[in-house]
């Protein structure tokens with residue numbers, strides 16, 4: 001097995017590209033496959049309609065328009081992901097995992113839809129810390145949380161004529177194609193939820209106990225424009241909620257679901273993971289975060305899942321500030337013009353046959369004795385991105401993913417429901433846009449584990 005090393009990282013490094021004649025840039029469409037990056041020149045103007053809230057998610061917080069993203073990143077890192085919140089996240093995680101385990105234990109040995117339950121768990125953890133209340137996916141009447149998130153991600157990523165023709169012409173096309181109606185529906189659903197969270201906080205503003213009681217919403221409401229350097233309107237605040245909600249719930253849930261899908265397809269790997277957890281931890285009433293340090297194989301499973309199924313496959317879009325160069329697979333170097341939108345294909349990077357042996361195979365053992373990890377230092381494995389915009393939620397999400405998986409494998413054995421096939425349940429078909437979900441539902445049977 002080939003082990004990616006630091007030297008392989010150098011081959012992605014622009015600085016280390018061999019000095020050679022620079023190929024003249026070709027128009028997009030006639031380019032050979034530029035790997036691992038590809039560039040698109042289309043730049044989306046902001047549209048005024050309901051899509052604004054989605055642009056709130058993308059533009060206000062993430063993309064380098066002005067320097068808003070830097071400021072909102074700071075708010076995020078300081079007020080939601082800083083050390084002050086670590087304790088709150090840890091106790092919210094414990095509560096939500098206990099709730100899930102109790103539910104599964106009562107449901108055993110009947111089939112359960114694990115997808116929805118995992119989304120509810122991730123929502124419960126984030127909601128408790130950021131929004132002051134754990135809704136566990138019940139905030140959208142008549143629709144499950146997972147469906148709302150998948151639809152929102154689809155809308156963010158879908159083609160809208162109004163984006164390119166921000167006038168009556170674009171608006172009419174979107175009306176005729178049905179895109180506008182779909183967008184409006186999705187927008188009102190999410191906006192209604194964010195508005196409700198905001199209003200609940202405004203209502204209890206006078207009864208709040210003080211700083212220790214504050215969640216992210218309280219903090220944002222209390223920040224003045226001078227402190228943030230941002231004109232923090234209600235809309236901005238909702239856009240930041242949206243970041244927390246979509247960035248924090250969807251991604252962690254996706255990884256847990258893909259990991260369980262891969263394990264159900266690879267029963268020997270699942271048994272090996274269960275044996276590790278049960279042998280190393282022995283019989284105990286609850287699993288503690290400190291226990292995770294002992295679970296080396298579980299950590300390899302999480303890495304392998306992130307390699308094959310990075311939840312944000314194209315990371316977040318970047319825009320070039322000046323002309324820069326990208327080296328393609330064939331060693332040609334291409335000039336990329338300033339103000340070009342560049343997408344980094346983390347999905348393809350994780351499956352590059354030049355860096356990974358049998359790249360499509362789920363083989364957690366490949367990480368044994370291998371220093372490659374996802375914290376932005378190894379460019380052959382970038383599920384959380386890298387550089388200045390690397391995901392600030394890495395430690396938080398890894399803690400949720402590892403502890404949830406450890407519990408699922410410790411307390412239960414897992415089977416496919418009668419009449420169903422492993423290939424259907426564990427199907428690796430993907431769907432989605434900014435984030436990639438598993439297309440088929442993961443319906444499994446939990447069997448309470450009886451200690452000998």
Ligand code: HEM
Nearest residue numbers: 073247248251252312315316384385386389390391393397
């Ligand atoms: C497995 C879970 C997660 C994955 C795979 C993931 C992945 C990513 C990726 C790929 C980016 C873009 C980085 C880039 O383009 O270089 C990103 C950005 C971001 N993520 Fe995560 N993320 C996860 C969990 C979380 C959580 C739990 C939170 C917060 C609660 C979070 C908050 C953010 C924020 C605020 C940004 C924007 C950073 C910026 O633009 O400066 N993420 N994430």
